[in-house]
Amino acid sequence: xxxxxxxxxxxxxxxxxxxxxxxxxxxxxxxxxxxxxxxxxxxxxxxxxxxxxxxxxxxxxxxxxxxxxxxxxxxxxxxxxxxxxxxxxxxxxxxxxxxxxxxxxxxxxxxxxxxxxxxxxxxxxxxxxxxxxxxxxxxxxxxxxxxxxxxxxxxxxxxxxxxxxxxxxxxxxxxxxxxxxxxxxxxxxxxxxxxxxxxxxxxxxxxxxxxxxxxxxxxxxxxxxxxxxxxxxxxxxxxxxxxxxxxxxxxxxxxxxxxxxxxxxxxxxxxxx
Amino acid sequence: xxxxxxxxxxxxxxxxxxxxxxxxxxxxxxxxxxxxxxxxxxxxxxxxxxxxxxxxxxxxxxxxxxxxxxxxxxxxxxxxxxxxxxxxxxxxxxxxxxxxxxxxxxxxxxxxxxxxxxxxxxxxxxxxxxxxxxxxxxxxxxxxxxxxxxxxxxxxxxxxxxxxxxxxxxxxxxxxxxxxxxxxxxxxxxxxxxxxxxxxxxxxxxxxxxxxxxxxxxxxxxxxxxxxxxxxxxxxxxxxxxxxxxxxxxxxxxxxxxxxxxxxxxxxxxxxxxxxxxxxxxxxxxxxxxxxxxxxxxxxxxxxx
Ligand SMILES: Nc1ncnc2c1ncn2[C@@H]1O[C@H](COP(=O)(O)OP(=O)(O)OP(=O)(O)O)[C@@H](O)[C@H]1O
Ligand SMILES: [Mg+2]
Numbered sequence: 097x098x099x100x101x102x103x104x105x106x107x108x109x110x111x112x113x114x115x116x117x118x119x120x121x122x123x124x125x126x127x128x129x130x131x132x133x134x135x136x137x138x139x140x141x142x143x144x145x146x147x148x149x150x151x152x153x154x155x156x157x158x159x160x161x162x163x164x165x166x167x168x169x170x171x172x173x174x175x176x177x178x179x180x181x182x183x184x185x186x187x188x189x190x191x192x193x194x195x196x197x198x199x200x201x202x203x204x205x206x207x208x209x210x211x212x213x214x215x216x217x218x219x220x221x222x223x224x225x226x227x228x229x230x231x232x233x234x235x236x237x238x239x240x241x242x243x244x245x246x247x248x249x250x251x252x253x254x255x256x257x258x259x260x261x262x263x264x265x266x267x268x269x270x271x272x273x274x275x276x277x278x279x280x281x282x283x284x285x286x287x288x289x290x291x292x293x294x295x296x297x298x299x300x301x302x303x304x305x306x307x308x309x310x311x312x313x314x315x316x317x318x319x320x321x322x323x324x325x326x327x328x329x330x331x332x333x334x335x336x337x338x339x340x341x342x343x344x345x346x347x348x349x350x351x352x353x354x355x356x357x358x359x360x361x362x363x364x365x366x367x368x369x
Numbered sequence: 370x371x372x373x374x375x376x377x378x379x380x381x382x383x384x385x386x387x388x389x390x391x392x393x394x395x396x397x398x399x400x401x402x403x404x405x406x407x408x409x410x411x412x413x414x415x416x417x418x419x420x421x422x423x424x425x426x427x428x429x430x431x432x433x434x435x436x437x438x439x440x441x442x443x444x445x446x447x448x449x450x451x452x453x454x455x456x457x458x459x460x461x462x463x464x465x466x467x468x469x470x471x472x473x474x475x476x477x478x479x480x481x482x483x484x485x486x487x488x489x490x491x492x493x494x495x496x497x498x499x500x501x502x503x504x505x506x507x508x509x510x511x512x513x514x515x516x517x518x519x520x521x522x523x524x525x526x527x528x529x530x531x532x533x534x535x536x537x538x539x540x541x542x543x544x545x546x547x548x549x550x551x552x553x554x555x556x557x558x559x560x561x562x563x564x565x566x567x568x569x570x571x572x573x574x575x576x577x578x579x580x581x582x583x584x585x586x587x588x589x590x591x592x593x594x595x596x597x598x599x600x601x602x603x604x605x606x607x608x609x610x611x612x613x614x615x616x617x618x619x620x621x622x623x624x625x626x627x628x629x630x631x632x633x634x635x636x637x638x639x640x641x642x643x644x645x646x647x648x649x650x651x652x653x654x655x656x657x658x659x660x661x662x663x664x665x666x667x668x669x670x671x672x673x674x
Contacts, residue, residue, distance in 0.1 A: 230485060311479070313443075323468050331500060
């Protein structure tokens with residue numbers, strides 16, 4: 097249970113792992129845009145190939161990626177149904193009562209599912225699986241720093257993220273302890289309806305909150321003792337630097353963008369409508 | 370093993386000097402609760418001071434006043450001869466300069482570590498000070514070496530043991546190059562081996578690095594390792610002297626609900642009941658105490674069995 101902190105991150109040594117988090121964030125944004133640009137079968141096939149290639153390069157097991165798709169199964173099913181039944185076209189494939197399924201509906205459903213899957217896989221492979229939460233936070237802070245000029249509290253957000261990441265395992269451990277303590281006193285967390293269970297959690301949440309506030313208090317003092325005075329004048333030990341591999345990866349992405357646009361225009365096997 | 374550090378302590382220049390320090394907390398109803406009343410104390414550079422006192426005697430308040438988390442109601446604080454607090458209201462730069470020079474390690478190891486990775490946490494202090502990245506790297510490595518945690522540089526902080534977390538916290542303070550470190554019951558939540566490691570680190574910093582140590586503790590055997598013991602009671606300075614002087618008066622300590630170290634009390638008891646048994650001049654830790662007792666028994670011709 098303790099390892100929840102690492103969340104989605106799978107440590108590794110691939111080029112994607114080693115990339116600068118800022119470059120990866122940029123890469124992800126471009127990738128998401130490209131998914132919405134790709135409207136033809138050829139373009140989506142191409143994108144899928146690139147994504148699968150990237151997935152293989154990370155050395156993370158395919159099963160892990162499948163697990164990543166699971167939470168959006170509902171969205172995928174919903175999209176499929178919507179597209180299947182709502183799209184009108186010329187070629188009627190199936191008719192039963194008010195249900196009409198057209199060839200375009202089938203095609204649309206398939207393409208949308210591919211798009212959504214790519215979206216999820218892409219953000220997994222470029223960000224959550226290959227970037228540790230800490231370097232993600234650093235990357236975001238660094239990319240968003242210009243916004244602090246217009247008084248967006250960028251440093252504060254990144255500090256909050258850092259501390260949250262640091263304290264999640266501590267609080268989980270504490271929840272475990274309190275739950276065991278309450279169980280030892282006869283509390284029952286696993287039977288009864290939703291309301292009964294929620295009620296049973298109350299004696300866990302209250303001590304948890306009390307202790308979390310105490311921790312926050314002590315941490316604030318400890319940070320002050322270590323001369324914390326906000327983001328101004330603060331330096332970082334690890335300075336983010338772009339490397340050649342970041343350029344190479346962005347180059348590959350640029351080629352992909354170009355290829356997708358060309359495929360869209362010149363190989364319009366089927367285009368989403 | 371326990372040598373008196375007196376020669377390395379520069380008595381003439383007190384690093385910290387407080388005069389007539391007073392502080393009162395104000396609760397929600399506006400009632401004042403005096404936590405510290407007229408404490409005067411002078412701590413020379415390089416001294417290892419243990420601070421004792423029962424719960425609520427004002428030890429933490431004293432510590433917080435020294436590194437300016439709290440500002441005194443009355444009295445003056447001098448750091449290295451410079452008046453930093455009261456009667457003048459200190460400016461922010463003075464406060465942060467003092468906090469850099471007087472570091473603090475707190476009681477709960479979980480609530481003072483900021484980052485998820487050991488080396489990032491150690492870097493937190495120097496980063497706040499605006500130190501250049503290469504220099505931070507150097508300091509982080511050196512600090513982790515000093516506390517014997519270099520091999521854990523990339524470890525996840527929440528996976529460390531209590532003693533290891535405290536040593537990381539110490540490294541985080543050392544990286545700011547302080548001249549004095551205050552430990553506010555930093556060993557009280559640790560298991561015996563964690564305590565031993567932290568105490569060793571404290572002694573190393575004091576002896577090899579010449580860092581002034583103020584160690585607040587309830588553990589008498591830890592206090593026995595100090596150059597000087599200060600006892601607070603109800604916000605006032607109650608006793609002040611070398612461990613030998615303080616612990617040779619168990620009655621006075623018991624009057625403020627404190628006890629002498631077990632080894633010391635054992636030696637005194639033995640002196641009472643065994644004819645010719647001499648209490649040694651300086652306080653021993655448990656191991657040396659055992660050795661000393663067997664030596665005395667040999668000398669007196671008593672079989673230990
Ligand atoms: N934030 C606060 N608000 C009000 N009163 C406080 C506050 N902190 C401490 N006190 C009171 O001030 C007195 C001194 O507290 P302090 O924390 O300095 O004691 P201590 O010697 O560190 O005790 P302990 O051994 O329990 O840590 C106590 O009576 C305490 O109740
Ligand atoms: Mg205290």
